[in-house]
Amino acid sequence: MTAPLLAIEDLAVSFRTEEGEVTPVRGVSLQISENETVAVVGESGSGKSVTSFATMGLLPRPAGRVSQGRILFRRRSGDTIDLATAPRATMQALRGAEIAMIFQEPMTSLNPVLTVGEQIAEAVRLHLGYDRRKAWAHAVEMLGLVEIPDAARRASDYPHHMSGGMRQRVMIALALSCRPALLIADEPTTALDVTIQAQVLTLLDRLRRELGMGVLFITHNLGVVAEIADRVTVMYAGEVVESAPVRDLFNAPRHPYTRALLECMPSRAIQDASGRRVVRSIPGQVSRVERGCAFAPRCADATPACSVEAPMLESDAGRQTRCLRWRELA
Amino acid sequence: MSTEPLLTIAGLSKNFGKAPHLVRAVNDVSFSLGRGEALGLVGESGSGKSTIGRLALRLIDASAGQIRFEGQDITAAPERRLGLFRRQAQMVFQDPYASLNPRLRVSSIVGEALDAHGLARGAARKARIAELLELVGLPAAHMERYPHEFSGGQRQRIGIARALAVEPRLIIADEPVSALDVSVQAQVLNLMQDLRRRLGLAMLFISHDLDVVELMCDRIAVLYLGRIMEIGTTEQVARHPRHPYTRALIAASPRPDPDAPPRERMLTGDIPSPLAPPSGCVFRTRCLHATERCAKEAPALRETGPEHQFACHFDISHSPNA
């Protein structure tokens, strides 16, 4: 078996703040193979974006740093490098060429004063060494690939002349123009209408297959996860609490947090005693714990032992679970 | 009181700007809302949902049509005659961060609404604030805190307490849970349902999430480029949709089930510019069922059952390849 495309091993990320050092990501491990989509889900603040920024080498300097672990990436050349310690110049060369990223807000990655065609052409000239004509033709081809109607003409449009959904697709075209091996997508459809979201998800899935990319897909929308992911990693308060193939996760969640999260979805509403439809919710909010399991204050299955001993991430049958009681609860 | 609905909207239109920049944000929209009833407004961005909400609250004036509240025509009533209406219709906003003044304590945020309508003073005022906070599931002891000391879900509860302070009959909630995580969303949705039943509130519930609307609402109106495409009970619209656009919206909603079959694509292209809406049926440029007739003639809303209407020349639910 070949090594995975990306292997994050025991990652911790720390930030220096006025109140001292904080470590919002602790001991995170995950792997992505070629042609595979791994979704990372979790509540806001659980550490999803910090993990992706660390992988891209885009942690804010000098406050943020990888304080533990490795981020191993298999390069096109076949060499494996640790993105956590790679020199800045290497990271710059990798970004856009071998690793690409798309965000929730397309205008953060699009230049408002260049036409969309020029932006894509410039990227491929830089990373693939194409000449002007070839670069422009490639830009038009990419815009067609993301279903921009009349791409040859729209390539000369500026981003602000396009609708939000079109800009999102242009950003995808730009990100994928150099055929990256790994795509990191941080909430790329969160701000979109469901109709445009459906379009973008279908598109991403098709391009993943055609280019054989590995995709790290960050979202808090479980419906989107069900649709796009092969594997899912669930984060809670900076740690991985469960990781499993998507079917296993939805059909037989092991961690009490995963189970509770799935039950919060309006589509899983239940009838209460008076016949009204209600959704189950998780009481309280994420809080800091001194000892034991971070989820214990909100966990319906917690026992006194849970507030004493911190659970380790246990592997079993291709899945990982961080819960003292998962076997007896299953 | 008569049997007249709490809120009646008839032939309502709102234009922004002047030609060639004229946008018909709301175009000949009619519906009614009964006492204690919840109506969901769904549709893509720019379809006119928020504009309808602002019109119904008289935050902006209509270009045409009529708004009746409690049997009274409030479409053009002068501000001084809107006193009781201003109390009885309240808004809950999407963004719990932006909608609360960061410099005010919770007691002032909720208390301001009481003061504005001269509802309680002194000890009674404080007791009422405590009662309101407890009603939305916040400890009364937190009333002297500032908004930044609360989480997103708690801030949304404060926004709801503020809306409830004046004992409204109608709440207009514009994407009230869109900014919240699914677990917090569940808490706030349950709270809103509970309050609605206990206090007999009617609600206009604006959301782009069909699952949420289905859970919260008795009826649903589907909007596209300022027009109603379909309106009916939740059961009718969500389970037995008749309009091609409603069907497309449902098909596009993510299904949280990895075993679901791959989605069927029911839409083509992008939303047209609201400055140049298509002739005839406004949906025709994206409709898989469009014919020549659709470009020439705008379909009127037609009845398909009690309370269920849709605006399409055809009935695709009866065609073999629908």
Ligand SMILES: Nc1ncnc2c1ncn2[C@@H]1O[C@H](COP(=O)(O)OP(=O)(O)OP(=O)(O)O)[C@@H](O)[C@H]1O
């Ligand atoms: N003050 C305004 N001036 C000019 N145009 C406006 C104004 N307010 C709204 N519009 C336009 O009216 C149309 C309807 O807007 P509205 O905000 O009601 O949509 P919405 O359905 O609430 O969308 P979203 O889902 O994005 O909130 C849009 O084309 C919008 O650009």
Ligand SMILES: Nc1ncnc2c1ncn2[C@@H]1O[C@H](COP(=O)(O)OP(=O)(O)O)[C@@H](O)[C@H]1O
């Ligand atoms: N530059 C920073 N300095 C200090 N703390 C940070 C910084 N960036 C992020 N954090 C903290 O890291 C945690 C995880 O954040 P993030 O990864 O953005 O969450 P999400 O899962 O919502 O993407 C949060 O508690 C956040 O406040």
Ligand code: SF4
């Ligand atoms: S370790 Fe205990 S508290 Fe933590 S998730 Fe498992 S049962 Fe719940």
Ligand code: SF4
């Ligand atoms: S009237 Fe024509 S274009 Fe409009 S929804 Fe019906 S079939 Fe489609």
Ligand SMILES: [Mg+2]
């Ligand atoms: Mg994030």
Ligand SMILES: [Mg+2]
């Ligand atoms: Mg709106």
